Structure formats: C-alpha cells, structure tokens
Amino acid sequence: MTSLDPRLLALASHGLPAAPPLSPDGWNDSRVDEAIRHGIAGLVRAAHQTGLIHLGTEAAQRIEDQFEAEAIRAVQLEGELIRLSPALRALPVVVLKGAVLARGLVSDPSLRPFTDIDLLVPDRSFDRTVAQLQTFGYERSRPEPAPGYDSRVGKALVLVHPGGTVIDLHRTLAAGRPGAHIDTEHIVAHRIDVPLASISIPAPTWEAHLVEVALHATVGDGLERIISLRDVALVAHRRSLDASQAVDLAAAWGVGAEVALALHRAAEAFGALPAGPLATLASAAPPAADAPKAVRSARNRIADLRTADLGRRLILTRAMLAPSAEFLRFRYGDGPTAPLYGQRWADLLRRAHGATFASPAGATPAAAPTPDAAAGTGRAHGPRVPDRIDLRGAAVDGRGATRTFTRRPRDENLITRFVAGDERIRQGSSDSSWRPPRPENRSLLPHEPDVSGPGDTTPDVPGLDDQTRRVDAGSGPRTAHGVSLFLAGTGLLVLTAIGVQLGVSGPGRYTVPIAGALLAVAMSRRIRRIHPDEHWVGRWLVAGVMVKLVASYLRYLTLIYGYEGVGDASGYDRVGRQLAGAWLEGSTAPELANLRRTNFIRWFTGAVYYVFGTDMLAGFFVFGLLAVVGSYLWFRATVDAVPMIDKRLYLGLVLFVPSIAFWPSSIGKEALMQLGIGTIALGTSLLVRQRLVPGVAVSAAGGWLLWVVRPHLLALVTVAAGVAYLVGRVRSSDHGVRSLLGRPLGLVVMIVAMGFTINQGADFLGIEDLSLSSIEESLDEQTERSAQGGSEFDNGGNSLNPIHLPRNAATVLLRPFPWETEQGLQLLASAESTLIALLLIVRFASLKTSLVQARARPFLLYCWALTLLYAATFSSFANFGLLVRQRSLVLPALLALACIRPERTASTSDTVVSTAARPRVHRETS
Numbered sequence: 001m002t003s004l005d006p007r008l009l010a011l012a013s014h015g016l017p018a019a020p021p022l023s024p025d026g027w028n029d030s031r032v033d034e035a036i037r038h039g040i041a042g043l044v045r046a047a048h049q050t051g052l053i054h055l056g057t058e059a060a061q062r063i064e065d066q067f068e069a070e071a072i073r074a075v076q077l078e079g080e081l082i083r084l085s086p087a088l089r090a091l092p093v094v095v096l097k098g099a100v101l102a103r104g105l106v107s108d109p110s111l112r113p114f115t116d117i118d119l120l121v122p123d124r125s126f127d128r129t130v131a132q133l134q135t136f137g138y139e140r141s142r143p144e145p146a147p148g149y150d151s152r153v154g155k156a157l158v159l160v161h162p163g164g165t166v167i168d169l170h171r172t173l174a175a176g177r178p179g180a181h182i183d184t185e186h187i188v189a190h191r192i193d194v195p196l197a198s199i200s201i202p203a204p205t206w207e208a209h210l211v212e213v214a215l216h217a218t219v220g221d222g223l224e225r226i227i228s229l230r231d232v233a234l235v236a237h238r239r240s241l242d243a244s245q246a247v248d249l250a251a252a253w254g255v256g257a258e259v260a261l262a263l264h265r266a267a268e269a270f271g272a273l274p275a276g277p278l279a280t281l282a283s284a285a286p287p288a289a290d291a292p293k294a295v296r297s298a299r300n301r302i303a304d305l306r307t308a309d310l311g312r313r314l315i316l317t318r319a320m321l322a323p324s325a326e327f328l329r330f331r332y333g334d335g336p337t338a339p340l341y342g343q344r345w346a347d348l349l350r351r352a353h354g355a356t357f358a359s360p361a362g363a364t365p366a367a368a369p370t371p372d373a374a375a376g377t378g379r380a381h382g383p384r385v386p387d388r389i390d391l392r393g394a395a396v397d398g399r400g401a402t403r404t405f406t407r408r409p410r411d412e413n414l415i416t417r418f419v420a421g422d423e424r425i426r427q428g429s430s431d432s433s434w435r436p437p438r439p440e441n442r443s444l445l446p447h448e449p450d451v452s453g454p455g456d457t458t459p460d461v462p463g464l465d466d467q468t469r470r471v472d473a474g475s476g477p478r479t480a481h482g483v484s485l486f487l488a489g490t491g492l493l494v495l496t497a498i499g500v501q502l503g504v505s506g507p508g509r510y511t512v513p514i515a516g517a518l519l520a521v522a523m524s525r526r527i528r529r530i531h532p533d534e535h536w537v538g539r540w541l542v543a544g545v546m547v548k549l550v551a552s553y554l555r556y557l558t559l560i561y562g563y564e565g566v567g568d569a570s571g572y573d574r575v576g577r578q579l580a581g582a583w584l585e586g587s588t589a590p591e592l593a594n595l596r597r598t599n600f601i602r603w604f605t606g607a608v609y610y611v612f613g614t615d616m617l618a619g620f621f622v623f624g625l626l627a628v629v630g631s632y633l634w635f636r637a638t639v640d641a642v643p644m645i646d647k648r649l650y651l652g653l654v655l656f657v658p659s660i661a662f663w664p665s666s667i668g669k670e671a672l673m674q675l676g677i678g679t680i681a682l683g684t685s686l687l688v689r690q691r692l693v694p695g696v697a698v699s700a701a702g703g704w705l706l707w708v709v710r711p712h713l714l715a716l717v718t719v720a721a722g723v724a725y726l727v728g729r730v731r732s733s734d735h736g737v738r739s740l741l742g743r744p745l746g747l748v749v750m751i752v753a754m755g756f757t758i759n760q761g762a763d764f765l766g767i768e769d770l771s772l773s774s775i776e777e778s779l780d781e782q783t784e785r786s787a788q789g790g791s792e793f794d795n796g797g798n799s800l801n802p803i804h805l806p807r808n809a810a811t812v813l814l815r816p817f818p819w820e821t822e823q824g825l826q827l828l829a830s831a832e833s834t835l836i837a838l839l840l841i842v843r844f845a846s847l848k849t850s851l852v853q854a855r856a857r858p859f860l861l862y863c864w865a866l867t868l869l870y871a872a873t874f875s876s877f878a879n880f881g882l883l884v885r886q887r888s889l890v891l892p893a894l895l896a897l898a899c900i901r902p903e904r905t906a907s908t909s910d911t912v913v914s915t916a917a918r919p920r921v922h923r924e925t926s
Contacts, residue, residue, distance in 0.1 A: 004038075004224070004226060004269065005031065005034055007022070007023060007026065007027075007031065008031070008034060008035055008038060008040065008226055009226065009269045009270065010022055010023075011035075011040065011043055011044065011047055011053070012038075012040050012043060012226050012227075012229075012230045012269075012270070013230075013233075013269070013270040013271060014043070014047070014052075015106070015234070016233055016234070016237060016270050016271060017237065017271065017272075019270075019271070020271075022047065022052045022053055023053075024051075024052065024053050024054045025053075025054055027044075027053050027054065027055050027056075027059065028056075028059070029058070029059060032044065032055070032059045032062060032063060035063075036062075036063075036066050038225055038226035038227055039113055039225065039226070039227030040226055040227055040230070041063050041066040041067050041070060041113070042067050042070065042071075042108075042110045042111040042112070042113060043111055044063050045063050045064065045067045046108070046111060048060060048063065067110065070110065070113035070115075071110045073113070073114075073115055074099075074102065074109060074110065074113065074114060076165070077098065077099065077114065077115075077116070077117055077165065078099055078109075078196060078197065080117065080161075080165050081095070081099055081117065081196060081201055082196065082197060082198075082199055083136070084133075084136060085199045085201065087132050087133070087136065088119075088201060088202055089202065091121070091125065091128070091129050091132060092121065092122060092125045092129075092188045093119045093120065093121045093125070093129060093188065093202065094119070094120050094187060094188055094191045094202050094203050094204050095117065095118065095119060095194075095201045095202060095203050096118040096119065096120050096170065096203075096204070096209075096212055097114065097118050097212070097213065097216070097231070098114035098116070098117060098118055099114065099117075099194075099196055099201065100194050100201065100203040100204075100209070101114075101209075101213070101231055101234075101235075102114060103194055103195060103196055104194045104203070104206075105231075105234045105235065105238070106234070112227070112231075113227075115166075116165070116166040116167065116168055117165065117166070117167045117168070118167075118168045118170060119167060119168070119169050119170065120170045120171075120173070120184060120187060120188070120204070121169060121170070121171060121184070121188070122171070122184045122185045122188055123151055123152055123171050123184070123529065123532075124151075124529055126150065126151035126152075126157075126169070126171055127151050129169065130150070130157065130159070130169065133159055133167065133169075134159075136161075137161050137162060137163075138159040138160065138161050138165075138167060139159065139160060139161075140157065140158075140159060140160075141157075141158035141159065141160050142158075142327070142330050143324055143326035143327040143330050144324065144326075144327065145318075145319035145323040145324060145327045146315050146318040146319040146322075146323060146324060147315070147318075147324075148311070148315045149315055149316075149319050150171075151171060152171075152311070152312050152315055153312060153315055153316050153319065154171070155170065155171065155172060156168050156169060156170040156171070157169045157171075171184065172184060173211070173212055173215050173255075180253060180254045180255050181253055181254050181532060181533045182253050182255070183252070183253060183531075183532075183533060185530055185531070186208075187204045187205075187208045190204075190205055190208070191203060191204060191205070192204070192205055192206075206235060206238055206240060206241045206246075207241060207242055207245045207246040207249055208246075208249060209235055210232070210235045210236060210241065210246045210259070211246065211249050211250050211253065211255065211259055213228065213231040213232050213235055213262075214232050214250070214255075214258060214259040214261075214262035214263065215255060215258055215259070215262075216228055216231070217229055217231065217232050217262045217265070217266075218258040218259075218261050218262045218265075219258060223261065223262065223265045226269070229262070229265055229266045229269050229270070230266075230270070232262045232263065232265075232266040233266040233267075233269070233270045233273075236263065236266065236273050236274065236278050237273075237274060243274065243276045243277040243278045244276075244277045246259075246277075246278070247259075247277045247278065247281050248643050250281070252533075252643060256281070257285070257286055259281065260281045260282055260284055260285035260286070261285045261286065263278055263279075263281055263282035263285065264282040264283070264285035266282075267279070267282050320348070321344075321345075321348070322341070323344065325337050325340075328340040328341065328343075328344060331344075332344075482522045482523075482525035482526050482529075483522070485518050485519070485521050485522035485525070486518075486519060486522035486523075488518050489514075489515040489516070489517075489518030489519040489522060490515070490519070492511050492514060492515040492518065493511070493512070493515045493611075493612075495511070496508055496511045496512070496515075496611075496612055496613070497611045497612065499613075500584070500610070500611065500612065500613045501584070504613075505612075505613025505614055505615060506613065506615065507613070508612040508613035508615045508618035509613075509615050509617045509618045509621070511612075512612055512618050512621045512622060512625075513549045513621050516545055516549065516621065516625045517542070517545060517546070517549075520541055520542045520544075520545040520628075521538075521542055523538065523541060524537070524538020524539060524541055524542050525538060526538075527541065534639075534647065536648070537635075537647075537651060540648075540651050540652065540655060541628075541632060541655070543655070544628055544631065544632075544655035544656065544661075545625065545628055547655065547656060547661050548624045548625065548627065548628045548661060548665055549621060549624065549625075551624065551661045551662045551665040552617075552620040552621050552623070552624035552665040552666065553617070553620070554662070555620060555624075555662060555663075555665045555666040556616065556617050556620045556666065558825075559666065568668050568669075569616070569620075569666050569667040569668055571602075572601050572602055572605045572667045572668065573605065573616045573619065573667060575590055575602040575605070575606065576602060576605030576606040576608070576609050576614075576619070576667075577606075577609060577614045578590045578606070579602070579603065579605075579606025579607075579609070579610070580606045580607075580609035580610045580614050581614070583606070583610050584610065595708070596708055596709075597708070597709060597710070597764075600708045600709055601667075601668065601669055601672070601709065604672070605619060605667055608622050608623075608667075616667065619667045620665065620666050620667055623664075623665065623666060623667050623668065623671035623672070624664070624665035624666070624671060626671050626672065626674075626675045627664035627665060627670070627671040627674040627675060628655075629675055629678065630664070630671075630674035630675035630676070630677065630678030630679070631654045631655055631660065631674065631678060631892065632678070633675075633678035633679055633681060633682045634654050634677075634678045634681050634682075634892040634896075635647075635650060635651050635654055636682055636685075637678070637681040637682040637683075637684065637685035637859070638650060638681070638685070638859065638863075638892075638896045640685050640689075641685040641688060641689060641857065641858075641859035642857050642859055642860060642896070642900070644849075644853070644857075644900055644901050644902075645896065645899055645900060645901070646899045646900070646901050649899045650895060650896060650899040653891075653895045653899065654891075654892045654895060657832070657836075657891060657895070658828065658832050659829065659832055659884055659885075659887060659888040659891065660674075660888050660891055660892070662888075663884065663885045663888045664888055664889070669709055669710065670885055670888065670889065672705060672709060673705075673706065673709065673710060673713060673889055674888070674889060675702075675705065676702045676703070676705035676706045676709070676713075677702065677706070677713070677717060677889055677892075678702070678892070679698060679699070679701055679702025679705070680698075680699050680702035680703060680706070680717050680718075680721070681717075681862075681892070681893075682698050682702075683695050683696070683697075683698035683699025683700075683701075683702060683703075683721075684699065684717075684720075684721040684724065684725075684859065684862050685859055686698060686699075687699065687721065687724075687725055687730075687746065687750075688724055688725060688728055688730050688858035688859050688862070689730075690730050690746070692745065692746050692749070696749060699721070699753075703717075703718070703753075703757070707757075707760060710764070711757070711760040711761045711763070711764040712761040712764050712765055712873075713761075713889070714757045714760065714761065715757040715758050715760065715761030715762075716761075716866065716869045716870060716873065717866060718753050718754050718757040718758075719754055719757070719758065719865070719869060720862050720863075720865035720866035720869055721750065721753075721862055722750045722751070722753070722754040723861060723862070723865040724858040724859065724861040724862035724865060725746060725747070725750045725858065726747065726750065727855065727858075727861060728854070728855050728856075728857075728858025728859075728861045728862075729855050729856055729858065730746070730858055765778045765782075779798040779873070779876035782876040782877065792879050792880075796811070798875070798876050805868065805871065805872060807875075808871045808872055808875035809867075809868070809871035809875075811871075811875045811883075812870060812871045812874050812875050812877075812883065812886075812887055812890075813833075813836065813867075813871065813887065813890075813894060814833045814836065814837050815833060815880065815883065816829055816830045816833065816880045816884075817830060817833065817834075818830045818831075818834060820880075821880075825881075825884075826880060826881075829880065829884045836891075836894075839898055840898055843898040843899070843900075845902045846897065846898050846899060846900040846901070846902060847897055847898060847900075848902075849900045849902040850863070850864070850896075850897040850898075850900045851864065851897075853900070859896075860896070860897065860900075862893075863893040863894070863896045863897050864897065866890060866893045867890060867893050867894050867897070870890040870893075874886050874887070874890075
C-alpha cells in the first residue's frame with residue numbers, strides 16, 4: 001500500500017473534526033497533479049480562493065479548468081437524474097455515490113466530483129430496469145454473453161446514452177467476494193430520499209451507504225484514493241448515522257473485514273472516528289497488507305458461485321463455453337461463427353495452461369465500442385478507452401493536455417474477458433455554456449441537508465404491486481420454474497373446485513396436499529430469490545409442509561379412532577357439510593345467529609367444503625396448511641426485526657416442535673389462530689421498525705381474524721404490541737416531517753387499538769369492569785369450566801399478583817410434568833415440556849440477552865410481553881389437553897427468546913457473519 005501525501009490528506013480532512021492546519025506553501029505542479037488524480041481539485045480550488053493555500057498562476061489555472069470540467073459534468077448528470085426521476089421513483093432502484101454524496105454530505109456539491117450515474121437494482125428487477133432505461137435512449141455497452149448473465153452473474157452493466165451519459169447498473173456491491181452476500185433487496189426496500197434541485201432521488205440509508213463507500217474504498221481503490229477515503233470519513237461522522245446498525249449491516253453481509261479496513265485507513269488519514277461501534281470496528285481491522293484489491297478474478301467469481309443455485313452456474317458455463325454470437329463478434333470481430341468459437345476455446349485452453357489473453361495471430365483484438373457502437377450500431381473500433389474524459393469529449397491527463405489511453409491486454413482471467421465490454425465511455429457533450437460561480441468565500445465544512453421520505457419510498461405506480469419495493473414479480477425468465485409450480489398448484493385447486501361444483505368431491509383429500517406441496521416448492525424458490533442469504537429456508541419450509549400434512553393426517557386418525565369421533569372438529573364438520581350441501585344443492589342451510597366465534601369456524605368449514613369437497617380429511621389438510629403460513633410469518637417477523645436471532649434454530653423449532661406441528665393441524669380454532677397471531681407478529685415487526693402503514697394494514701388483517709374467533713387473544717397480542725411500541729426504542733430511517741409525525745401517530749393508533757381490543761376481550765369473557773377482582777373472578781369461572789374430562793388437574797388457584805407469575809408461567813409453558821401423566825398424548829406432551837425446559841436451561845444466556853436487548857429490539861419486548869400475558873391468563877386452564885393446545889399458539893414467542901445468539905450483540909467485533917439475520921437500518925426517532 002502506497003503512502004498518501006500528508007498535505008493532500010490535511011486538505012481533504014477539512015470539514016472533519018480535528019482537521020490539522022494547512023501549510024499554504026509547497027503546492028507545486030506535482031502536488032496539483034496528485035490532487036487532480038485523487039479527485040480533490042474542488043477542495044484545492046476552494047482552499048486557494050479562501051487563502052488557505054497558495055497556488056502559482058499556472059497551477060491555479062489547471063485547477064480551475066479541472067474544476068470547471070467536473071462542475072459542468074456534475075450539472076449534466078444531475079439534469080439527467082431529474083429527467084430520469086419518474087422512472088427512478090417507480091423502479092426498485094437506488095442511486096449510489098455521485099449526486100447522493102455530493103448533495104447529502106458536503107456544503108457545496110462541486111467539492112465532490114462524479115462522472116457517471118451509479119444505480120443499484122435487485123437481481124429480479126434488473127432486466128425490467130434495463131428495459132425501462134432503454135426507453136430513455138440508453139443502450140448496452142456490449143452484448144450479453146449469455147441470457148441472464150448481466151442480471152445474475154455480472155457485477156454491473158454499463159448503459160450508454162448517445163449524448164454521452166453513462167449509467168453503471170449494479171446488481172451487487174461486492175461481486176466475486178467469497179463470503180459476501182450483500183442484501184440488495186434490503187437496501188432498496190429501506191431507501192430514503194436525498195434532495196436534488198426541485199426533486200428528490202432514492203438512495204440507500206446512510207448506514208448502507210457507509211458499507212458501500214467502504215467497499216469502494218477498499219476493494220475498488222485499494223485504500224489508495226483520497227476522495228474515496230474522505231467519503232468514508234464523512235459518512236462515518238454524519239450525525240444521523242446509526243453506527244451500530246452500520247456495523248450490523250457489514251457483519252450480516254459478510255464484508256466486516258473490508259469495512260473495518262476502510263474505517264481504519266480513514267482514521268489514519270483524517271483523525272479519530274466518532275467513539276463507539278465504528279471506532280471499535282476500525283481497531284479490529286486486519287493488517288493493512290491484507291487489504292483486498294479490485295475483485296475481478298475468475299477464481300473469486302467462480303468461488304462465489306459455488307454456493308449459487310444451478311441456474312447461475314449454468315449461465316456462467318454457457319458464457320464461458322458457448323457465448324452468444326453477438327458477444328463473440330463484439331469480442332473477436334466480424335467473421336463466421338465457427339472460427340469465432342474456435343478462438344474462444346483456444347483462449348480457454350491457453351488460460352488453462354496459464355497463458356495470457358493474447359489474441360491469436362490474425363484475430364481482431366478485443367475492442368471497446370465507440371459511442372456509435374454503444375448507441376446501437378453494433379460495431380467496435382479499437383480498444384481505446386480514456387482513463388478520464390473532460391466535457392469536450394477528449395481524454396485529459398493531469399495537466400489538462402489531451403491524450404489517448406490504450407487499454408493494455410488483460411491477463412487476469414477468463415471472466416474479465418467476458419465483461420471486457422464494460423469499458424467506461426465517458427464522452428461529454430460540448431455545447432454547454434454553463435460556468436460555475438466564483439464565490440468570495442467558500443466553506444469547506446460539510447453539512448447535512450434534510451433527507452426526507454419514509455424508509456420505503458416506492459410510490460404507488462400502476463403495474464407495481466405492494467411488494468415491488470422488495471422484489472419485482474415480473475422480471476426475467478428466472479422465475480419461470482417457481483411461477484410454473486405456483487400455477488400448477490393453483491390450477492390443481494381450481495380443478496378441484498370445478499369438480500366439486502360438478503358433483504365430484506372425493507379427490508380433495510389427494511389434490512389439496514399435492515397442491516400444497518407444489519405451492520410450498522414455488523414459495524421456496526421465491527424465498528431463495530428474495531432472501532439469497534436464506535437459500536436453505538425454502539427447503540425447510542417444504543419439509544414443514546410435509547410434516548404438517550402428516551400431522552393433519554395423524555390428528556384426523558386420533559379424532560376418528562382415538563376419540564371415537566368425539567371432538568370439536570366433528571361438530572364443525574357436521575355443520576360445514578350442511579352449509580356446503582345447501583350452497584351446492586339449494587337445500588335449507590342451518591341458521592347461524594352470527595359469524596363470530598364458533599359460528600365462524602362452522603361457516604369457514606362450510607366454505608372449505610364448498611370449494612374442496614365435503615371431506616373431513618381434506619378440511620384437516622386445508623386448516624393445517626393455513627397454520628404453516630402462520631408459522632412462517634412468525635419466522636419472517638422475528639428475523640426481520642431481530643438481527644441476532646439464530647435463524648436455523650428458530651425456523652426448525654417453529655416448524656417442527658410437536659405441539660406446534662400437531663395441534664393447529666385440524667378443523668378448529670387453533671389453526672386459524674396460528675395464522676392470525678403470525679400475521680399480527682409480522683405487522684408488529686413492521687410497526688416497531690416504524691413502517692406504520694404496512695404494519696397497521698398487516699396487523700388489521702390478522703386482528704380481524706382474532707376478533708372474529710377469539711377476541712381475548714386479540715386483546716393479549718395488542719397489549720403486547722402496545723408495550724413493545726410504547727416502551728421499546730422504535731427506530732426509523734426517515735428524518736423528514738413524516739418522521740416527526742410517524743411516532744406520535746403510531747402512539748395514537750396503538751392506544752386506540754389497545755382500548756378497543758381490551759374492551760372486546762372483556763365483553764367476550766363477560767368481565768363487567770377491568771378491576772383485578774373481576775378479572776380473577778372470570779379466571780376462576782374458566783377454571784371451573786375446564787376442569788372436566790380425563791385431563792383435569794389442580795392449577796393452584798388464580799391470582800394476578802406478580803409474585804405468582806413464575807408459577808403461572810411454569811404451568812402454561814412446561815406442564816404437564818412427567819410425574820403428572822400416565823398415558824397417550826399426555827406422555828408425549830410431558831416429553832415435549834421436558835425438552836422445552838432443557839432448551840430454556842441450555843439457552844439461558846439467550847433468554848438473558850433477549851431481556852437485556854428488549855428495549856433496543858422492541859420485537860423482543862413484544863415476545864416477552866405476549867409470553868407473560870399468556871402465562872398470567874391461561875394458567876386458569878385446569879385441563880392439560882386444553883392447556884397444551886392453547887400453549888402451541890404462544891410457543892413461537894417463547895422460542896424466539898431462546899434462539900437469540902448472545903455473541904451477535906457484540907456486533908462491533910464481528911467482521912464476517914455468514915448466517916446473520918436480515919438486519920434493520922431504521923433509526924430512532926426523536
């Protein structure tokens with residue numbers, strides 16, 4: 001690593017805390033050349049104009065010319081961003097670096113030059129974004145080596161406009177970095193607004209941008225370019241930056257080492273970082289000699305693809321062995337296709353033996369497209385690519401003299417040859433007459449302009465559904481397999497429904513589980529693309545569906561043979577058959593006074609039979625599959641809100657714990673309650689991350705289901721959510737007016753919801769007033785009603801005194817104990833309770849950590865509150881059978897607390913975490 005000029009570093013440090021004094025003399029031609037090369041000509045000019053440094057006449061003129069070129073280029077690019085703003089707002093993209101840093105970090109945008117537009121777009125929206133930008137006149141700088149290569153394998157695609165503007169369309173920030181898994185979907189989903197003239201442009205949160213500029217400084221520039229290090233320092237010192245969240249992102253995305261190196265180097269160059277997580281991470285940086293260089297090697301790219309899906313591997317293989325004819329002609333020149341393939345394979349053989357990429361004798365060398373070629377002529381003329389282009393369209397060196405650069409033959413590896421067409425053609429137009437003003441006194445201090453907009457700023461645009469901000473549902477052929485499976489599963493259900501209408505109702509017991517399996521596989525592929533760091537989740541979800549189907553069948557056999565057909569499901573089945581028969585055949589339907597509580601389950605059973613046939617086993621399968629959805633929603637809510645969760649352990653528990661798999665798997669209330677509580681958990685996860693509108697919408701959907709069936713459960717989950725929202729540190733990435741209103745509005749919504757649901761729960765339980773004596777009296781009545789049958793036990797009395805809470809918790813969560821059971825399902829329930837008790841003991845550190853982190857991670861507070869409320873109220877059940885069934889609904893909350901990884905809370909020392917949870921980037925509102 002080279003040493004940087006101390007005077008240039010001192011100049012670049014102005015605007016940062018503890019900036020050293022500048023030496024006014026000694027700014028000779030070579031130092032000015034270095035300043036231009038490091039991208040700080042604007043800073044040199046500003047320092048010269050304010051008298052901080054002295055420049056000679058010639059040096060001052062060269063700095064002025066360079067500054068003028070950079071300023072004109074910046075104005076042109078900002079004008080292009082304004083032209084593109086409707087598309088940028090509608091597409092799931094963010095603008096990186098460039099205008100975002102220029103407008104968001106420094107007092108004068110001209111102090112931070114930029115020469116192109118960098119956009120980041122998720123894989124699944126890549127093709128759609130390219131197509132949209134092509135409507136604005138942009139064209140690919142080179143043909144695609146193989147279908148899907150740009151959107152699934154390459155790091156970036158260069159799009160060129162005939163007027164000279166270049167857009168680098170990135171699909172990731174660290175292609176080829178083994179172990180890195182940048183969550184592009186997450187970056188886009190939590191984008192913010194940065195003001196630009198009369199509009200605003202979508203940008204990553206500053207936490208995500210810190211990771212991005214650190215990667216650019218480390219991997220892209222090798223920690224040797226001052227402007228890149230200054231970006232790191234400026235973002236790190238931004239007052240609104242949540243340092244701990246930025247460190248969480250770096251660790252979760254597997255780039256902690258690179259970010260630590262960039263922070264360490266920036267601290268060396270410009271002084272100490274703000275005390276806290278960033279300084280701690282910088283101090284843990286590996287040796288400077290280990291700084292990674294630009295990642296463009298085939299070895300790293302292939303190493304990164306070893307964990308990729310089969311589709312990406314096939315695309316890479318096709319690009320290596322059988323690229324498109326257009327790419328071959330672009331790469332090797334015009335000619336018959338067969339000889340061009342021969343040249344490709346000859347290159348492969350030479351590379352396999354360590355030879356460099358020299359073109360065969362007589363072959364046309366690899367060429368970068370001229371502006372005409374980029375605009376669509378398809379012809380390439382010579383590999384001349386300037387390192388830097390001024391606004392007159394000519395390449396300039398450090399002194400402003402026009403010169404031409406010829407690209408050296410690349411000898412890194414094969415992949416580089418494939419993407420060699422990504423040459424940056426930065427030709428500017430020459431008709432601009434704009435000149436920057438000459439201020440009498442220019443401040444070098446950075447400022448922080450207002451950044452407005454919610455964490456998720458995708459507007460409502462026709463054709464964009466509610467999940468566009470996270471995934472583009474209609475881009476590219478890569479979704480074909482998942483879509484085809486989804487259509488197959490849905491079509492099978494539709495055919496079943498049609499058959500029922502025609503009088504054929506028997507196949508439902510076979511088609512429903514098959515359709516469920518097909519839909520589960522389709523969903524697994526969707527999950528794999530939305531959450532690439534959770535590629536294993538889909539497989540586990542499919543296994544969970546299979547287990548649930550088996551559990552539904554066993555529950556059916558238990559009812560028919562174990563209980564001899566006596567159970568709640570039999571009553572629902574009887575009325576459901578009557579309702580379905582009436583709707584299908586026109587007979588008289590049984591009267592239901594209302595569609596609340598038990599009547600709703602009867603009506604819903606009838607609806608299931610109307611669609612899938614009057615078959616109890618088919619009904620069990622439908623209810624069980626709905627419960628699986630509730631379990632997955634619990635998982636999604638928890639991992640999104642709690643970064644330190646052990647994802648694999650938690651998903652395994654919520655899918656495969658016997659009581660969760662078995663009890664909510666039949667026709668009855670438990671399955672729908674599992675779905676409803678899981679939905680509310682997801683809504684609460686959104687609410688505590690200050691996504692108020694989607695959080696309220698999702699919670700309302702789940703809340704309606706609970707209100708219809710069990711209003712007292714709705715009261716419990718709403719109170720738990722209210723505690724989390726009122727007491728927890730609810731964070732947001734929004735810093736505008738809407739952020740100031742979001743928290744108070746959320747408090748009002750939560751208070752109103754709590755008041756309504758508590759009143760509804762009290763009416764359901766027959767509590768006349770909310771005094772402790774009335775509630776305890778209602779609990780005593782519940783004890784009397786439940787103490788019957790062969791599973792009754794002595795619950796020790798009911799009391800809301802906190803001193804009895806441990807006993808109540810043990811009753812609800814851990815009983816029956818082994819000595820309290822004798823036969824059948826009670827023995828299995830006891831064995832499960834014992835295993836849960838052992839899990840809680842072994843994971844005691846997790847419980848302790850979850851309690852300590854409860855306010856910082858409000859969703860943990862929600863899980864604690866729900867578990868304790870459940871323990872206080874359901875301890876009134878004096879029947880083990882009823883208790884175990886009810887306990888299955890709260891176990892996901894308890895298990896979330898036991899699955900915390902204590903070591904993840906020390907995120908400042910983590911540099912690489914390969915299985916980290918989906919991180920949060922919301923900041924606390926004031």
